[in-house]
Structures are given as structure tokens and as C-alpha cells.
Amino acid sequence: MKRFLAPAIATALAACTAAPPTSLPRPPAETRTATELSAGWQFRFDNALTPDAALALPDTAWEAVQLPHTWNRLGEYRIGRTEATDNRQGLGWYRLNIDGAALPAGKRHVIEFDAVGNIADVWVNGRHAGRHAGAFSRFRLDLTDLLNPSGVNTLVLRADNNAPKPGSSTEHVNPLNGDFFIHGGIYRPARLLHVAPSHFALDDYGGPGVYATPRFAADGSATLSVRARLAGTTSAQSLVTILRNADGTTVAEATTPLAAGQTEAQQTLSVAAPRRWNGRADPYLYRLEAQLVERSGAVDSVTVPVGFREFRIDPDKGFFLNGRHVRLHGVSRHQDYLGKGWALDPEDHERDMELIAEMGANTVRFAHYQHAPLWFELADRYGMTVWAELPFVNAVAFTDAPASPELVANARQQMLELIRQNYNHPSVITWGIGNEVDIDLAFNRLGPKADARALLRELNALTHAEDPTRPTVIADCCEATPGDKAPYLPPLTGEADLMGYNRYFGWYYGKPADLGPHLDALHARYPHVPLSVSEYGAGGATSQHVETPETFKIKTAGRPHPEEFESWIHEQSWPQLRDRPYLWANWIWNMFDFSSKIRQEGDATDINDKGLVTFDRKVKKDVFFYYKAQWSPEPVVHITSRRWTERTEPKTKIKVYSNADRVTLTLNGAPLGEVPCVDRICTLEGVTLAPGRNVATASATFVDGKVEDRVEWTLTAAP
Structure with missing residues (x-):
């Protein structure tokens, strides 16, 4: 969704602060505008505070902060924690003053948060505006009727990242478990949207309200089917769509008259010979501008990306993009950063994508949740194909009971948010509906009633109903892997269109050479299901070294984790994956070291060290250059064990x-x-x-x- 900024934005920002409010310049009445809400916030971590008390507290009781913000920082490259770690889980409170007199007249005022971890409750002038459960997706609240248009308005937000457990506030919010930490706070940007009474729907699960689907004819021409969701329309209005190429030239447009109260409209645009979005080779993007127009001009406008591309996935031959076979090889990525937690700046996202592209990857798995809007935009621009994923991770319940109705409802909500908010991105090729949701069952931590397949089937059906153009996928931990597992473990293969296997031969179990034969057996068992390896890898500590990793006795859940052992595991694993053409993709776990409260390993505390690059992005481990030599056309000469000085x-x-x-x-x-x-x-x-x-x-x-x-x-x- 395009960010439509008000004029003189610095002045506009000053109007939404905790200090005495100043006047906003009035934006043009005929357009949608937005005031970015980065400055002026106050913060307090307080499990005993109430909304009324938060409203009444003096300014001196708060800490001044800017967005994005999280109170959590987790992970240190040392043995044991210091004051650099903040792993508090509980209630973080935020406060912001908004000058009602400075708001554009005649508009609806809708606050938009790109994410708040984990449950957000919002009050305006002491009245509850709404709640959102889920740490990873955009949500909006219409504040218009709660705002005093002539005075100061105080917004209070409570961010709750209590640990999920029976009886907790988060017991019905996905994920219930996982090898990553849920950071609290308003850790992505927020803004106040100002829209006309007639506008593209803002209550559509955080989506843009405009959804474009390219389709190709046999002669190479294409159509673009457009679906718009609307609010407050009148009979004097029309839907106008304009498709522009990368140079801004109009290549197609359409106009459709609307009826009063119409909530949905559809159009079809024709494009004779579109330039295709072709992955890393040519990630070409168009932009579709949708306008609500009446005699005086446009009253609302939304712009979304369009990439003309088609793909198919064959269970024997792999992935094809625009009719061309492409070997998909890449990485998974978590969204945290040493010392910052989840509160990343745009530069942090750009740096991450640049590093992935430098290594020669052409695909990214967005593990294990919905990533930032900018991260999807970067994937489009860099030509990375994307596995986008719902945070249904590891557990379906805390007991052997089936998933609770509340958890099912939350999973459905987050699935709809993931799809609608990211539907228009051509980089997305598959929707992930679950990761290792059989792991508790596999190792007898829960009984047979905690079977995740019922929820997976519901999510699979929901996803296909929402988006028939993309397949679904599951990442499985445990089918046919070595080790003692529960006899009632149900296979997950076949519960989605595609399959991903998280496999760690030579690290958690077995020998590295077992990987290929294991995959061959699964391919023989499921010849009609396209298979991939969604995770593989090993830990690597840059301060720990060994001369002969092939004979080193590793301690996966402890210390040490020699850097050379990580490299050796990848040297043994990658050729086996490369030489199996039926695999439609492979993703390394992980591109970057990341925070994990359950890890005391290698040379670190609270860090999963399986990254190819360190948590602070300062050190590219030796294995980074192994893959750069394998995947990138850029010349590579890298001497290993360089840190063993x-x-x-x-x-x-x-x-x-x-x-x-x-x-x-x-x-x-x-x-x-x-x-x-x-x-x-x-x-x-x-x-x-x-x-x-x-x-x-x-x-x-x-x-x-x-x-x-x-x-x-x-x-x-x-x-």
C-alpha cells in the first residue's frame, strides 16, 4: 500500500506528540493523506498500570521514545547475561497526544500500526478504541468518533507480550511456542490516515482494499483482474484504475460507475505484451493506481505493485518461472538485530536483503511469521521468490486437547491478514500454513488429541478460498527422521499443496550423507507432492575452531560450536540438495544468527548461532563464502579459518x-x-x-x- 504523506510532514509530525500540540497544515481535501507517528511517544513498562492511571500519569513518569520501539533486547556473544539483555515479558504502555484542531476537516481518521507485539489495546481519551491479537500483522482502528476535533486527545496503547501458557492473556494467540522470542512494543512504524467518507476499505484485515491478479493468454498478452473493496460510496462516483510501467507511462486504464453503498467492484485491464517480473534476472514492476473519483476529482487513491509472472512447480522437475526452469536456492531470515530486537530501521532491512543478494540467493523464506511491509517490497525489487508464512509454530495446544476455538479463530485471522496485506506482491509464490506443528506430538510432549492436522486443513481451505493463484506449503520436522518418536505421529505430507522438510542430518541426528537417501525415500513415498528442504544447517561460533571437523564430536545444545564444523556440514549437505532435481527449492537455516531464549550454545547466550552472518551483521562466516562461490557469478576467493588467528x-x-x-x-x-x-x-x-x-x-x-x-x-x- 502506498504511503500518502501530508505536505510539510515535519510540522504534521509535531502535532502528534506528548508535548503541547501545534497546528497541522491542512492537506488537500480531495486526497488521502497520512501523518507518520514516529516521534512524541512516551513509554512505561508496568504490569500494574491501568488505562485510567496511564491517562493521568504526569509526563515525568514516562520515558520519551520514538517508533519503531521495543523494550526487549535478547542475545549476547558471551557466556551469561549482562544488563544488555532485557527479556521482560508483560505489559508495555505507550502514550501520545494528538491535536484534534490540526486534523483535516471532513475526514475519517484511522490509525494504522504495521505491528505491535503481541496483543495491542488502544484507548482514546479514556475510551477503548479496539484490540488486535497477533504480533506480526498490520491493523487499523477508526478513531474519528473518539476524537475531540477542537482540543488535545490522548491515545494510550498497551502492548502485551506475556509468555503464552494456560490462563495467560496470550494463551490463544499464535504462536504458542517457537525457537524465537516475541518482542513487545510498537516495533514497526505507525501512522494516522486521513481519508474521505468514501474510500477504499480500511477494515479489510489490514489490506490495501485493492487486489490485482495477472493472467496470461497463449499469445503472451495478459489481463489484470482488479477487485476493489469500498466504503461510503455514492452514485456520483466511479472507480478508475490506471496501470503504469516502471517509467510512469500509462499502459492501461478503466472506469466503472458505482452505486450508492456499493462495497465491491471489479474491473479487467488488458495489456498487449507485458514485461514480466522474472525473478533475479529481471524483477520488473508495474504500479496500479486505483482512484475513487467524482466530479470534483479523486476523493481517495491507493497504489499497489503489479508483477506480471506465472509459475508452476513440478514434483519431478522443480520450479518454473515464466516457463523457464529455475533452481531455487536461498535462506530463511528472522527479523531481529543485535541490540535492537525487532525495532528495525529501513536501513537494517535494506542491509539484510543486500547481503542475501550478494551471496547469490534467489529465494527467501520469511520465517516464521509475517515480516515487515518493507521486506515484501524489497523482495519484489530484488527478484527474490518468497515463502510467506503464518506464525502457527510447534504447538497447537498446551495439553493433549485439540486446538481451542479461540486459537483457531486467531490463526484464521492472522492467515487472512497475511494474504490480504501481501496479495499483490509478485515475489510471493506460496503461503506457509504451519511450521513443525508436529514436534510436540513427535517427542511425546503431547498426546494424540493434539493432532494439528484439523487446523492445517482448515487453514489450507481458507487460503485456497482467499487466493486460488498460489499453492500452500507446510514445513515438517519429523517424518521418517532418526530417533524415538511417538507411534501415533501422523504424517503432514499431503496436507498442503507443497511440502518443506526441516532436516538436520549430521547436526541433531544421523550423518550428513544420510540427507540425500532420506529425501529420495520421501520422494518415492510421495511422488505427486512437490518437495523442498525448508531448513538445513548447523551452528557456528566465530571464536571456536577445530582442525578436523569431520571427526569432531559436536554438542548441538551446548558448547563449543566450531566455525569449521558449520562449514563442513554445509559442504556435505549442499551437493546432495543440488543434485536432486525434484526438489523445487532449498532454504538454509539461517541467514543471520538470531535471538532465542532457550539457547546457551557456542560462544553466545540467548542466540541461535546457525546463521551464515553474525547477529550484528558484522561478520560473514566462512560458510557465507562457500555459498557465494556456489551461487554468485561475482569472483570469490576466500581463505577459511581466518579468525583462528x-x-x-x-x-x-x-x-x-x-x-x-x-x-x-x-x-x-x-x-x-x-x-x-x-x-x-x-x-x-x-x-x-x-x-x-x-x-x-x-x-x-x-x-x-x-x-x-x-x-x-x-x-x-x-x-
Whole structure:
């Protein structure tokens, strides 16, 4: 949804602060506008506060904050927690003053939050405006009838991120469980929308109210079916849609007269030869502007992205985009950042996508919940295909009872929000309806009545009714994996159109070489279901190292997690995935280290260290360059074990990741010769380090010239 900003936005922002309000410039009466609500908020964490007390508290009892904001910070690269950790779960209160006299006259005033963790309740001038349950999706509340148009209005928001458990305030809010922390607060942007009485629907599960579906004819021409949801229309109005290309040129338009009180309208636009959205190769985007128009001009307008693309997924041959076979290989991503929690800036999102693109990935799994609106926009622009996912994770209940009606209703709500808010993004190719929802059942933590399939089937049917153009998918943890599991474990394969398997051979169970045969057996068992690997990987601590990872006895739920072991697991896993053409996609777990309250592993506390990049995005682990050498056309020469700077054994090996045919090595200026690169790994065994400082170099010649890498290692006596 386009952000329509009011003129002189700095002045407009000042009108929505806790300080004495000032006047807003009046925006043009005929257009939708928005006032961004980033500044002027006050915050207080207080489990005993009431709405009336929050309204009455003096300014000195509050902390001044800006949005996005969360009170939580979790995860440290050290053993044990310090004051840098804030893992409080409970009630965070926010307060904001709004000058009613500065609001545009004759408009509805609707507040829009891109996300609040985990339950949000909003009061205006002491009156309850509404509630939203779910930490990841946009929601709106119409405040018009609660606002004093001539004076100061005080908005109070209570954000509740209490831990889900029986009897808690969040016991019926998905997710009930998961290997990630639910951060509290208004951790994404918020704004106040000012719309005419006639407008595109704002109560449509946070969606834009305009939904566009491209369809192709055999000759390559296309149509764009447009569905608009409306509010407050009159017989003097029309729906006008204008499709513009990336240069802003109009390529198609349509006009449809409306009736008074009409709540929905449909149109079809024809495009003779659209340029296709073609993934990383050419992520071309159009923009569709929908207007509500009367004689005086447009009274409301919404702009949504359009990408003309078609795809299919074959259970034997994999993924096809616009008729061309594409091997989908990429990563999963969590939305947190060291020291910031979930309160990310646009620059943080941009940096994450740039790193993923640099590595050569062409797909991202948005795990395990709806990500920020900007993250979907970036996926469109970068040409990343997307698995978008509902936060139905790990558990369906706290006992062996079936899912409660309240939890089912919340899952349905969040599914509708996910689809409607992101329907128009061409990057989205599948809707995820659950992740590892059989894990408690598998390991006898819950009984057979906690079978998640009933809810999965309901979500599958709901998703197809909402969006017949995209398939559904499930990520499974446990079918046919090694280990003792409950005899009543039901298979999830077949409960959605597509299947993803979270598989950790060589890490949690089995040997790395077991991965391929395991997948072959599943493919033989389900020949008509397209299969993917939705997670695989291992932990890697950048301060822990080992010479022979293939013989190292790992402790997955503890310490250490040598960086070389993580690399070795991926070196063994990726060729098996690459060589199985029936897999329609593969996603590494995870692109970045992320916070997890259950983890005390590697060299960190409260961090899952399976990332290819550290939690602060400062260090690309060796394995990042393994995949860059595999996937990216950019020249790569990277010497591994570079952070193992202090050595006590003179004998070592030099291992390089490179997409060159061979690399040239030196040690302390002396040539070691050329080493062939086998499957992008170039290794020289039996290298002897000299006492003291050693400098190793690796170089290779590419079309555009020579690329060299250099590391320093210091050999000292063993302690």
C-alpha cells in the first residue's frame, strides 16, 4: 500500500506528540493523506498500570521514545547475561497526544500500526478504541468518533507480550511456542490516515482494499483482474484504475460507475505484451493506481505493485518461472538485530536483503511469521521468490486437547491478514500454513488429541478460498527422521499443496550423507507432492575452531560450536540438495544468527548461532563464502579459518572457497603452487607454519582481473 504523506510532514509530525500540540497544515481535501507517528511517544513498562492511571500519569513518569520501539533486547556473544539483555515479558504502555484542531476537516481518521507485539489495546481519551491479537500483522482502528476535533486527545496503547501458557492473556494467540522470542512494543512504524467518507476499505484485515491478479493468454498478452473493496460510496462516483510501467507511462486504464453503498467492484485491464517480473534476472514492476473519483476529482487513491509472472512447480522437475526452469536456492531470515530486537530501521532491512543478494540467493523464506511491509517490497525489487508464512509454530495446544476455538479463530485471522496485506506482491509464490506443528506430538510432549492436522486443513481451505493463484506449503520436522518418536505421529505430507522438510542430518541426528537417501525415500513415498528442504544447517561460533571437523564430536545444545564444523556440514549437505532435481527449492537455516531464549550454545547466550552472518551483521562466516562461490557469478576467493588467528600446532591446511578453476597459494611470501578447486573448494594439506606471525595468500585470475585474499595466523607454543 502506498504511503500518502501530508505536505510539510515535519510540522504534521509535531502535532502528534506528548508535548503541547501545534497546528497541522491542512492537506488537500480531495486526497488521502497520512501523518507518520514516529516521534512524541512516551513509554512505561508496568504490569500494574491501568488505562485510567496511564491517562493521568504526569509526563515525568514516562520515558520519551520514538517508533519503531521495543523494550526487549535478547542475545549476547558471551557466556551469561549482562544488563544488555532485557527479556521482560508483560505489559508495555505507550502514550501520545494528538491535536484534534490540526486534523483535516471532513475526514475519517484511522490509525494504522504495521505491528505491535503481541496483543495491542488502544484507548482514546479514556475510551477503548479496539484490540488486535497477533504480533506480526498490520491493523487499523477508526478513531474519528473518539476524537475531540477542537482540543488535545490522548491515545494510550498497551502492548502485551506475556509468555503464552494456560490462563495467560496470550494463551490463544499464535504462536504458542517457537525457537524465537516475541518482542513487545510498537516495533514497526505507525501512522494516522486521513481519508474521505468514501474510500477504499480500511477494515479489510489490514489490506490495501485493492487486489490485482495477472493472467496470461497463449499469445503472451495478459489481463489484470482488479477487485476493489469500498466504503461510503455514492452514485456520483466511479472507480478508475490506471496501470503504469516502471517509467510512469500509462499502459492501461478503466472506469466503472458505482452505486450508492456499493462495497465491491471489479474491473479487467488488458495489456498487449507485458514485461514480466522474472525473478533475479529481471524483477520488473508495474504500479496500479486505483482512484475513487467524482466530479470534483479523486476523493481517495491507493497504489499497489503489479508483477506480471506465472509459475508452476513440478514434483519431478522443480520450479518454473515464466516457463523457464529455475533452481531455487536461498535462506530463511528472522527479523531481529543485535541490540535492537525487532525495532528495525529501513536501513537494517535494506542491509539484510543486500547481503542475501550478494551471496547469490534467489529465494527467501520469511520465517516464521509475517515480516515487515518493507521486506515484501524489497523482495519484489530484488527478484527474490518468497515463502510467506503464518506464525502457527510447534504447538497447537498446551495439553493433549485439540486446538481451542479461540486459537483457531486467531490463526484464521492472522492467515487472512497475511494474504490480504501481501496479495499483490509478485515475489510471493506460496503461503506457509504451519511450521513443525508436529514436534510436540513427535517427542511425546503431547498426546494424540493434539493432532494439528484439523487446523492445517482448515487453514489450507481458507487460503485456497482467499487466493486460488498460489499453492500452500507446510514445513515438517519429523517424518521418517532418526530417533524415538511417538507411534501415533501422523504424517503432514499431503496436507498442503507443497511440502518443506526441516532436516538436520549430521547436526541433531544421523550423518550428513544420510540427507540425500532420506529425501529420495520421501520422494518415492510421495511422488505427486512437490518437495523442498525448508531448513538445513548447523551452528557456528566465530571464536571456536577445530582442525578436523569431520571427526569432531559436536554438542548441538551446548558448547563449543566450531566455525569449521558449520562449514563442513554445509559442504556435505549442499551437493546432495543440488543434485536432486525434484526438489523445487532449498532454504538454509539461517541467514543471520538470531535471538532465542532457550539457547546457551557456542560462544553466545540467548542466540541461535546457525546463521551464515553474525547477529550484528558484522561478520560473514566462512560458510557465507562457500555459498557465494556456489551461487554468485561475482569472483570469490576466500581463505577459511581466518579468525583462528592464534595457533599452537605447526601443521595445518589452507582451504579456500573460490569459483575459479584453481587458486595460487603463498605462505610468508614463499610460493606453495597452484591448487585445483573441486566443487568450489581448494585445499592444500600439510602446510607447516613458522613460529610467530604467518601470512597466507590465495589468488585467482578472472575475466576482469586478479582477486586475492590474505590472512594472518600466529604460531605459539601450546599452553
